Amino acid sequence: MTGCKVTSRVRQVNENQCHMCMPLGGVIALRGVEHSVALVHGSQGCSTYMRLANVEHFNEPIDIASSSLNEKQAIFGGEANLRIALDNVIRVYRPKVIGILTSCLAETMGDDVERFVETYRTDREIGEIEIISVSTPSYGGTHTEGFWATTRAVIAHYARPAERHGGINVIVPNISPADIREIKRLLDLMGLEYTLLPDYSLTLDRPFGGRYQKIAPGGTPTAAIARMSGARATIQFGLTCPDTLSPGLFLEERFGVPLINLPLPIGLDGTDLFVGTLKDLSGQPVPDSLMLERGWLCDAMADTHKINAAARPVIYGEPELVYALAKLCLENGSVPAVIAGGTRNSGLAALLQPLLKDALEEPIVLEEADFVTIEDAAVRTSANLAVGHSGGKYLTERQGIPGLRVGYPIHDRVGGQRILSVGYAGTLALLDRFTNTLLEAKYSSYRRQRKEELLNEKGVSDAKA
């Protein structure tokens, strides 16, 4: 048993995209930095599209500034526009941090943004305002890489040799604000002092307030980011994060902060791994209340294992989530039919190999996939559940495969910002949705299906021809 077949897209054309563009991930990560504003150095359309994608997912007003480049700048360079943009952003938003994300256009023009920022800093009195620029051309990677690159750039901007302290760092991938809140709750329960980055749990999921705050309160304080270099360890949910973009690896290599790279705490194993790590780090026992939550999850797993074993899901999306979801399925006796990601270089296939060694069926693993490839694989393998973001809508609409929404972006359901899947409680919520989606499909079709299967058009069960 080889474990899995890995296929990369061989075609040139990408038909129905499974991933978005690099600066989009950067915008989300920047939302996790206190008092920050994202500024996309590119044409007006880029920032408007990113606003749209994020507004639809988070159901929040989201401002992203643009340097509004046009053909004049394309020839003469975008410095003047970037300066005007910085002036206006500072005037209207009064941020403490401005993150500049480059678009394809700016990168292709060859704008030296670092230098522009240097010059701007020297001849404008902007006081305490920090400007962090990140190179995020869409042709260089997906929104997943953009998220990591930006998180790493934020840390690199603030990191100086700092005094050692007892706190830990927690670095999260692109997960929902609700997931971040749950991870923080677990950290608090285990009594750890920590800095979580990027923390957009409040900035991208605002309570109703009767007033729109241009810069939403929340986010990781920059003073805390600056202290990350002195932490006793970093927990990073980034098994699929390439080394060159890894924020945790940067802290380890530059400042000797040991990196503990964990899978997302989704599923019993995944959460045990996380809670176990916290137990070791804190030296504290796991509190009874958390053991109760674990017990409820175990109880649900026992009660639903046979239903879940009938699932042959197609799982797709960002590699970190896809890996965690595949683990969740496998520990519940469900062998995925298709496991797919839109990025390359995530090492997803190699990570999955050991998990799949005992599986009776062989999942198709796709990297750099588009949805036409995913759809084709799902149909060939008779997948019966589609798990992932809204991009997979045709799996349901055209192939009739029931869908379970999790991940990013979600624009055809409400509440993308509060989908909870981490921790024991989050896993239980996700697992119940998983099981109930299977049940709903079953109850709405099994009478008709058995009838069609076993009776002829006269309603008689006759000998098979």
Added chain:
Amino acid sequence: MENECFVPAEPTACIDERQFSIMTTGKNKSRIHCADDSLAGAVSQRACVYSGARVVLNPVTDAVHLVHGPIGCAAYTWDIRGSLSSGPEMFRQSFSTDLKERDVVFGGEKKLVACIDEVVEKYHPPAIFVYATCVVGLIGDDIVAVCKEASERHGIDVIPVESSGFISGNKIVGYRAAGEALLKLIRPEEGETVEKTRKLNFLGEYNLGGEKWLVERYLAEMGVEINVAFTGDSTVAALKKAPGACLNLVQCSGSMHWVAMSLEKEYGIPYIDVNFFGAENTAESLRKIARFYGDEEIVRRTEALIEREMERVRPVIAKYRAKLAGKRAAIYVGGAFKALAIIRQLQELGMEVMFTGTQTGKPEDYEQIGNIVSEGTVVIDDANPAEIEKFLLEKNVDMMAGGVKERFLAHKLGVGFVDHNHDRKDGLAGFDGAIRFASEVYATTCSPVWERVKKNPFEEAEG
């Protein structure tokens, strides 16, 4: 210059350079600044040239829409419109040449050729629209030459859409690029002619939520037939018959006026402006069409239809009007055509329009808007969220009509919201659309959630 923008509680909401893009009717003598490039850093609600071209052409149902560029441009516009199709679904696939670093350095033409070949082999589409994006405009890929060569090699229409996103202008320039692509597509081959008919083309109709079908049903009752719509539920073959129409209706003026003028020049087809948003607008538009045909039977049937439908609509509007009269509304949409239509409908519902604006309005559009709103209404070109928030609060607005980006801003402020965007799923056109619009406006303006969510029951009473 007189200007009423600068009395706000929060002085930072307005950027000095933007002051001439904001006017208060009755107070300003000079004309509003619009159709300028967006101001850097101002968080414009506008999109780009590519976006304009993409939304206009998207509903051509059996064409392949191939976006030549890095992945983002295609990913953001996949299945972006709520346009319905009576047949092919090809337009709902999102094709990208997915340019990578290597292609940007060495040029993307080869990859474009390979992608066109793949798509032709797999789907045999009657036409492929190839959209230029920022990057290909800059690296100088000759998409015109590639399309011409591919067209000849495959014997199908491969049409370049010159929509590099950074071309200054905004969506309007993209509409023009789309218009040029359409004219190219429908131009008959040398020596071929398209037979003239009594049918009409319906320009600027995108069949959102089946709106084209609804209007088609009215026209059928009148005895008038639609030749083809630009571009809702259209096919390549149907579009090629466009020169055979005897009349063009122009609905979305921003996207299609130029096309209508070109069709008049090239094929001698006259055009009239129509507007099917709102019952009164719908009735007027149907009468205009009937008048054009000048046939007594058509006129008689049209009047019968209008009378029957208005009788159905009137009591419904009156029911909502009783609840909505005096409520305060705001409108911020893409084009002036839509803004005008919504203003009129809201006025029919007895509401007051407190502020209005567009992303792409022209000076003459703003003049028209100025004429129909009451004195003191704020008019903004290319508004940003800070300005929208400011005026929603200052003008004590109850309900806003706009697109997705404004929706949650309104909700956060406790202001009702109606989507009037190209991704909506339900039709708002015609008599049925007028009823739906009124019911949506009522549902959001008078929603029971507002009074609840704005209250804090645990707050200690003062004094």
